[in-house]
């Protein structure tokens with residue numbers, strides 16, 4: 052039977068999804084965060100789904116990209132990148148600096164385009180898989196594992212959003228000290244079976260975060276632990292934290308901001324490793340590895356970081372690397388240079404979790420449990436939520452991504468976006484923090 056894979060319609064639906072009051076170095080999560088749902092429809096009536104950031108700076112290029120897509124084949128995946136180069140990006144939204152809302156590293160025009168393309172690539176793969184009766188992992192060459200392991204993404208957190216702010220309630224409670232963090236980790240383990248834990252740091256002075264990680268190590272002996280202050284520390288502070296926590300950390304994630312600072316931290320750790328092997332005096336910091344989702348976020352950033360030995364683990368994110376096939380290319384480059392890979396996550400829904408799981412299932416040497424914010428998202432646009440059991444998501448063998456859109460939920464969340472006066476349509480954690488603390492400004496880096 053011949054199939055007509057021509058794209059006849061592309062639907063873009065911006066939505067606002069509930070997000071708990073999770074703290075990071077720049078502020079606190081908004082009560083609702085923007086996402087964009089992409090649907091690509093073929094002449095045969097097959098619909099493919101994709102998901103990406105929904106802020107205005109992504110939405111505008113996504114609209115012009117969508118117009119160009121009609122009439123093309125869902126199988127023309129390489130052509131998506133050629134098309135992307137033709138999409139204009141608002142120069143005022145582009146910067147070499149760390150993005151205020153998402154802590155996603157540099158925000159170059161190319162990276163914004165890739166973040167948009169990623170959703171269309173996933174939607175095309177979903178449609179192609181459905182049309183051919185093949186799961187997305189098969190279109191990527193086939194899975195090498197049946198389940199993908201995720202880690203618990205622990206956050207310092209308030210019990211509620213500030214009084215008077217419209218929001219959805221969550222049942223996680225507050226976590227603003229070591230006991231609260233350990234309790235949150237316990238619940239993650241109970242609910243989802245996660246056995247590795249990542250704490251989002253850069254919120255409290257390093258001594259407090261060291262105490263929280265020590266408390267986790269005591270409560271969960273032998274479990275892999277990570278701490279990620281999103282570049283909030285100086286090189287000296289980073290090395291001090293490595294001294295304090297080196298014996299329990301799986302890796303330290305973006306302790307200092309940017310490749311140059313990370314390379315200095317790495318050099319300090321390497322020096323310690325040398326003295327440890329020479330005379331046993333390297334201290335705990337000697338074996339600490341550095342991971343990043345902030346200084347290696349584009350192909351252009353790889354050479355400098357790898358040449359300087361700034362990182363030992365790259366946390367890929369298919370959104371900003373430009374999709375699932377680029378994620379595999381990144382993994383191949385990392386493998387060549389002896390750098391490990393795992394996956395980063397921002398606030399995302401089930402379409403993206405399904406996409407992450409498919410691609411992760413095809414990467415042979417995935418070295419660590421992947422990050423996912425999904426447990427924090429009580430809302431989704433799927434008829435059935437994806438499930439974490441014993442810390443893993445099973446890889447679907449159903450055609451495409453193996454997920455189904457709940458159109459009523461999509462409409463409900465879109466209505467919320469339509470009803471918003473614009474305040475929440477561009478994620479801004481510092482602005483959300485100012486609701487509770489009007490004096491708050493994004494902290495200068497290094498913060499400690």
Ligand SMILES: O=C([O-])C(=O)C[C@H](O)[C@@H](O)C(=O)[O-]
Pocket residue numbers: 073074075152153154155251279281344395396397398
């Ligand atoms: O690993 C990371 O750096 C992140 O997940 C960045 C995110 O933006 C996270 O910090 C958040 O959403 O607060």
Ligand SMILES: [Mg+2]
Pocket residue numbers: 279281304305343344345395
């Ligand atoms: Mg990170």
